[in-house]
Amino acid sequence: MPSPLRTTVIGSYPFPGWLEFACQHLGQFGDADRAEMVDDAVAIAVKDQLDAGLDVITDGEQTRLDFNLSFYGFIEGIELESAPPRRFGPPAHDQRGKHKVTGELRAPRGLGAVEDFERLKRVAAVSGQRSAVSLKASVPGPYTLSGRLLPNEQYKNRWELTEAVLPLVRAELEALVRAGCTEICVDEPSMSCYAHREDPKRFVNIFNRTVEAVAGKCHLSTHLCFGNYKGRAVGPRRYAPMFPAFLDMLVDEIHVEMASREFAELEVIGEIAKRHIAAVGIVDVKSYYIETPEDIAARVKACLKHAPAERLAFAPDCGLSQTARWAAKQKLANMVAGVTKVRCNL
Numbered sequence: 434m435p436s437p438l439r440t441t442v443i444g445s446y447p448f449p450g451w452l453e454f455a456c457q458h459l460g461q462f463g464d465a466d467r468a469e470m471v472d473d474a475v476a477i478a479v480k481d482q483l484d485a486g487l488d489v490i491t492d493g494e495q496t497r498l499d500f501n502l503s504f505y506g507f508i509e510g511i512e513l514e515s516a517p518p519r520r521f522g523p524p525a526h527d528q529r530g531k532h533k534v535t536g537e538l539r540a541p542r543g544l545g546a547v548e549d550f551e552r553l554k555r556v557a558a559v560s561g562q563r564s565a566v567s568l569k570a571s572v573p574g575p576y577t578l579s580g581r582l583l584p585n586e587q588y589k590n591r592w593e594l595t596e597a598v599l600p601l602v603r604a605e606l607e608a609l610v611r612a613g614c615t616e617i618c619v620d621e622p623s624m625s626c627y628a629h630r631e632d633p634k635r636f637v638n639i640f641n642r643t644v645e646a647v648a649g650k651c652h653l654s655t656h657l658c659f660g661n662y663k664g665r666a667v668g669p670r671r672y673a674p675m676f677p678a679f680l681d682m683l684v685d686e687i688h689v690e691m692a693s694r695e696f697a698e699l700e701v702i703g704e705i706a707k708r709h710i711a712a713v714g715i716v717d718v719k720s721y722y723i724e725t726p727e728d729i730a731a732r733v734k735a736c737l738k739h740a741p742a743e744r745l746a747f748a749p750d751c752g753l754s755q756t757a758r759w760a761a762k763q764k765l766a767n768m769v770a771g772v773t774k775v776r777c778n779l
Contacts, residue, residue, distance in 0.1 A: 441746055447761050485769050655688065716748070
């Protein structure tokens, strides 16, 4: 059982400014340059998280374009979108195009998460902190991945696309465990965004078939939020449609977005904590208000009214890739400081 009130993150971390620039000019770099660049970016993300004092860290998803977009580059049978359908106006989810499916969906090289995890292990070991923190890998689930694929004659709808992607994700999770990964988060924001209009039990069935081979072999979690592209949600921001069905997910930990919603439905963490660890989004990644340690401590105490300390963990609402790095660093440091204040007085 993980320690009470542990501090964690979802997955992504802001790119350094120089990496943003380099990504727009990758053709000017050689393979060795790019490899060095990725190692350096991961080292920075790891250092920032260690400086904050987190109990669980990731590689900051520094090799990925957004939390899931890089995965499509590993999947055979698709034609990658060449241009977004809308390029002007306020940034929104309809500026993200979809990939055309051209054949059977396969991933003979895996989805890249194992290579990322091996890099994280290497970088964390160099930092001298490998044994002091837990290393987490995050992988998008099949329903979320299917949302960027266009149905065709072979895969007639999103459900069939999900079933085609499911074994690819399942194989990646199994490979991560073989690589020594002891903590995995399966991100399924699309399930939480669309639970209001789909059968939540069907979602649970899909999720459980995806993770069943690794359940019990690692600390397994899922992240349920309402979207964060350019800091914007994409679904009704209510957890009621998901529960109690989502309590049947084969996970050790369920993360829920609370800070940006002013802790509405906080009582749901009490239900989660009866069967899982409730990881609470306690930092608002969509706001540039920097929560103080006192703010965080007050929020932790509010959560303790619903769930015991040994069944609670704390994290930002979502990944930090859409947040400026200066703000992300301070938010994480204050989150840890606030949680530590309460933990010391348990």
